[in-house]
Amino acid sequence: MKAPPFRYHAPASLSEAVSLLSNLENARVLAGGQSLMPMLNLRVAAPDHLVDLGRVSGLTGIVDEGQSIIIGAMTTQRAVERSALVARRCPLLAEAVAHVGHQQTRNRGTIGGSICHLDPGAELPVVAAALDAELRIAGPTGARRMKFRDFPEGYLTSQLAPDEILTHVAFPAIGARTGSAFLEFNRRPADFAIVSVAVQITLGASDIVTHAAIAFGGIQGAPVRFAKAEEALPGRPWSAAVGETLRRLVPELACDGDDLYPADYKRDLCGSLLVRAMTKAAARAGGRDV
């Protein structure tokens, strides 16, 4: 189908974009369009106004700020995929972004667009959850920062006000003796994930786990941190036996299922993907890649 009619706005600055959003009724932000354009063409979205961020300056680029890698919200997924800086300093993001859609959509799709759209099958929000990325947001009263954990409100909905714009995402840079892994399961590569997992662990003396972060995508409306497992890990080295312990915690995960992928099936996937991802991440943290 074709998109319904709307008025198109192409502001050149952030302040212009924010003031358009403040003054227009039923306006939507257009980032890379790789989710919104299908929604328009299918007419599941019918905004009266589209505010295209494509010509707003200052919203692209990848900068190393020491503690964090700051990525402009309008940076394409492809640019992140090809960034040597991201590969070195935020390998979890680098590994996940290659799973996002296809090259033809990664060439247009943006980091900020994916995080704001919050599709349960999307990869980048899961990474943002695992690393608890910091979101930098511009609005009519100025800028504010929010941790990703406070960002999702529910299915496809964030805490962004209608006149706010995500401008940058700060992903914590990987530290010493830390390893990460991203895995997903779907029926064909490049589909949305049925279940995805992002993990990052840090090892101390004698390879004892000192810190672990685990996030799942696909099991609820928004990404979920697996706090029970994160708390169970520190204090011992990673091993197959610890993996079994984690697996036993999985039935406690709240998980939405449907006719195609029932909750129990998704939980099975969670257990298997988690153990595989942790094994990879532990090997990477120990300086061995797998």
Add this chain to the structure above:
Amino acid sequence: MFDPRRVTLVVNGNPVDRMVDSRVHLADFLRRDLKLTGTHLGCEHGVCGACTILVDGASVRACLMLAVQADGRRIDTIESVAGDDGILHPIQEALSRRHGLQCGYCTPGVVMTLLELDRDRDGRSLSEPEIRAALSGNLCRCTGYQGIVDAALDLFGPKNIETSTQPTHGSST
């Protein structure tokens, strides 16, 4: 037109200056306004890849981009690929030789994806899994993909001795 906008862009090397309704996607603009019907529409929501074109050299689904967003950009479509004399581009030639098309509906998108792949590989030879991954965004209902993959392997595969298949004619270089 509900919301007419002026766009100036370069399509296949030719400057274009038109008015377009803001809700018109780039594939419809190319097909209806510019009569470049080589870019096909399969699904119109970003799934099939039939509408793949190059925007500033990067492969893009033309159904997922508004024509207004192409203002100031350089667009290359399948019409730019063969020579003006009708001589096929090596990618087209290989697809034909390897039976990489039957109905041909997906083919313009496949060719544009392979053009980008050829440029990005930068002379490096590619494995079959790499080629299949690159083609994963282009659905084909006829060939079962083997012919398409074989054509790409002929050109970019490990035993390849041709160093480049970049077009030496047309405007898509």
